[in-house]
Amino acid sequence: MADELKRRLVHASGSGLVALYLLADYLEAGLTWDRFRLLMVVLAAGTLALEFVRLRVGLDWWIYEKLTREYEQEKIAGYGLYMISMTVVVLLFDPRIALPAMLMLSLGDPISGAVSENSLNRVKGPKVLVTMFVVSALLAVPFLREYPLAVVAAALGATVADGITHEIRGYIVDDNLTIPIYAGALAWLAVEVVPF
Template sequence: MADELKRRLVHSSGAGLVALYLLAAYLDLGLTWERFGVLMTVLAVGTIALEFVRLNVGLDLWIYEKLTRDYEQDQFAGYGYYMVSMTIVVLLFPEEIALPAMLMLAIGDPISGAVSDNTLRRVKSTKVLVTMFVVSAIIAAPFLYETPLAVLAAALGATIADGVKVQIGDFIVDDNLTIPIYAGVLAWVVLEFVPV
């Protein structure tokens, strides 16, 4: 239980990346959206390299024991998918879509996990789905307030990614990869194709 709490706290720390960008923009420190994309790419490549070393060379740090789950011991860990998905949305979408999508992963996912009963099921319980949707909509609202339908679409995308398990053969797609991407894609579709 203590390790799970630590994982959730580390998960939430990704919100610091969004805070860094917003603070730098507010203080006019020169961290443009393009430069933020470069920073995210460097972080994602570094994460992939760490995972490569861990899995193929044998990087045995105490932090991996505390912050990775048992099934991640011999496969690409969730934190890698986390950094990759956050980077993808920053590179593909404008900040008003990407930033809330990142926060839905950093904040929404740990909150939905806290209300989950942790049973393995294809679709999570109604309580978890509603929690993820409400939290995600609250997160998206300050960024997409001019288009309420985009707020709902982003929240729906995050909820589907968090709440519906996707399995391809024996591989279960990690929601750390899908939450920001689903949220970003659905918000983008509404902004691009749905008349206001």
């Protein structure tokens, strides 16, 4: 339980990246969206380098024991997928779509995890689904308030990614990879294809 709480706190710390961009933008500190994109690429590359060293060289720091799950011992850990997906949405979308998608992963996922029964069901229970949808919608509103359909679409994307286990050729796709991508893609479709 203590390790799970630590994982959730580390998960939530990713919202600091969104806060960094928003604060720098507000203070006109020179962190443009292009520079933020570059920062995310550098962070993702660093994360992947750490994962390469952990998996191929055998780096065995104590923090890996505390913050990775048993099933992540032989494959890329959730934090690596987390950084990849956040970087993908930052590269593909503008801030009004990418930032809430990032928050849905960093804050929405640990909140929905806190109400989850930790079962291995293909579809999570109604309480988890509703929690993820509501939290995601609330996170999207400040960024997409002019596009209510996009708020709903982003929240739906995050909820589907979090609440339904996706499997490709026997491989379970981690929601750290899918939450921001689904949320961002559906929000973008709602803004660009059905703008009203």
